[in-house]
Amino acid sequence: MTTDGHTAPAAPIPDPGRHLTTPTTRSALRIQHQLLFAAREFLRGRGFTELLPPVIGPVTDPGSRGSKQVDVDFYGHRYKLMTSAILYKQASLLAFDKIFCIAPNVRLEPLETAGTSRHLAEFHQLDVEVAGASRDDVVQLVEELVVHMVDSAVRELPKEFAELGRDTGAFTELLKGSFGRMRHAEAVTELRRLGHPQSPDAELDWDGEALLSAQRDRPFFVTDYPKGSRGFYDRECPEQPGLLRNFDLIAAEGYGELCSGSQRTNDYAEIVTRMRETGENPQKYRWYLDLVREGVPGSAGFGIGVERLTRYVAGLDGVWQASAFPKLAGVVSP
Amino acid sequence: MSDLTAPGFPEEEVRRRARAGAAAAFPPPGEYGRVLFGAGDGAEQGGGPRPYGGRDPLDALRITPPVLMPQRLARLIDLGREPGHRDVDLTTALGGFTSALPVYVSALGSTRAAGGDLGLALSRQAGALGLPMVIGENVVPVNGYGRQGEAADRALLGRLRAYAEELPDGRGGVAVQQSTEDADAEVWNLVYSDPAALPLLASGRLAFELKLGQGAKPGLGGMTVLDAEAAARVGDRYGLDDVFGDGRVLRSSTPGTFTAEILRQQIRLMRNNFPRARVWVKLHPGRDVAEAARVAAEAGADAVTVDGAEGGTGWAPEAFPAQVGLPLAECLRRIAAAGPPPCLLVSGRMWEGGRAVxxxxxGARAVGLGRAALLATAEDPQAGLIRFAECLALELRMLISALGKYTPEALDRDDVWSPDFPGIPAAG
Known part of the structure; x- marks a missing residue:
């Protein structure tokens, strides 16, 4: 009956003292540090402004599958911890045309995600948003960004890769760029050919992503996800209703999704309608809708999962190893 | 008060409105939480759709056993003896669950009548019976979830636990509704990630029900009557009307806006976000009920529930049960004509075997007990619903076997007759 299959309990997280002092953790965090350093270097070079994202707000991104938001009592008003910075990214384009931030997110993921090796309840996203850009513009951008980040880590930190036993030859193809692309419908066809029962109306499930990922030697994009699998802010293709101008970047070697992005909807009536299609109550998005009604720029952007990218680059078994203080679904930890 | 009279005109009703204003659109507020509203049998004043000779059209049908029964012969051969009513197998697959009877317990929302010990006692007995149960909308925003100190008897978690503790293996399941306001409280996400719901989820016995409306007030959202203190607590999330003038206020949920595309995409999103939960969709008896049922089924709903205009409720403006919505029989006719969804569940004044059969x-797979389940539990919180179900099961067995059939799904349109109900062939 399950489509995800991951119900086994996760390996226990070691206590923080032990986790922080193991060579694996230190090497993973040094690689993460270098990845972020390189990202900042790359994006500043392209004219991006780094903003500090809010941590709480009256509303946050509803578009995360199955997870629960965390309520915060803000002087008697119910606020949320950010599940992603998406609404603020769009709003920030009123100040700058190209922005990025490294944003903390909290999502109380379903309990079975504790065993997927790729979900954290608390994680960070490298969030990028570009006014006036198309989906294909940011697909190109994320490809160049990831190549730069990985190249920088591989060049600067050979000792850390050696310590982790991660063969950097795994990135030979990645560093050439030219990540492959496939449409969601093609991914569904390929998965079904491999005997995996992927729904054509839903996101690729975790097993499906891992299966596609394992077949490839460099990261690849899956584009044009169907409506009903994503949040209200992904723009629908005018010429192909029901499909969204969005994408995921999926790692090679079975590491799964690294990044999600899309061209955004910035039309007020379309956003309200799409909110209903995603079961949301427009009333609670008042500040955002007021802003959209006055006009926010059309844009495209993405968010790279920092711990997921670190896990892939460092070749770690679990994404929790890429966090100094990991939080897994349902596991009590500091 | 003048001596003016208007014989033959609803004079007293007009005078009541002149005295009470907007409050007169509703039953007396003192009845809230004590009276379960909804359609009567058509014999009394003021209740229910009854365009067919003054009777509820479903009640007006007759069940028509044939004389010659090939299906009884098949059962005879199977058993090697003459079959009787005890040989009817009532086990029914519905909405992804398995039920002991072609019966489920309808939504019990945040209304006071279903609150407190009664809601818990009902949940326990429904669990013991292995009957699927729907937990209604607005329970979490109004009564809380039950994890962080809210009164457990009223909260959603209390009902979930009471039900699951009694549930036999392989039977039953819980469908949790989410209204627009519940969506703000993320009820489905909460349940989906809660350790208490894990056993139900892991055994495939958790569903989420998208509610588009209900039979007793088609086109409106849920309504309850709240005292001033409770109203102040939820005023930022619900519409409040001070219609009663005695400190109590009417709390209304929004019904939510649906188009075919919104319905389709919401169902897909439910399947995408909660792949391990079943998806149920509840429709009010709207004139396009067959179209909505088709959209829901095509988008992948495991069950489509239709609440006929005879459906009960905790509270509704009087004009609605009396005059709004299609009778259940007409909903069934329209849905059958358009091609029914794979699993159609229906409710509306269900309480005995004949109406269920x-x-x-x-075309229904199973029937929902609303008012009947609450009343039976109120009669005896320990075993009222259990004894009620025992009686219903015996009636079902007798009626189904009298038709020469031995499973509920073997029933078909030839098994009922009416001289004036369109679309039902007069059986030979």
Missing amino acids: KSLAL
């Missing part, structure tokens, strides 16, 4: 014969 007629609904099943007209």
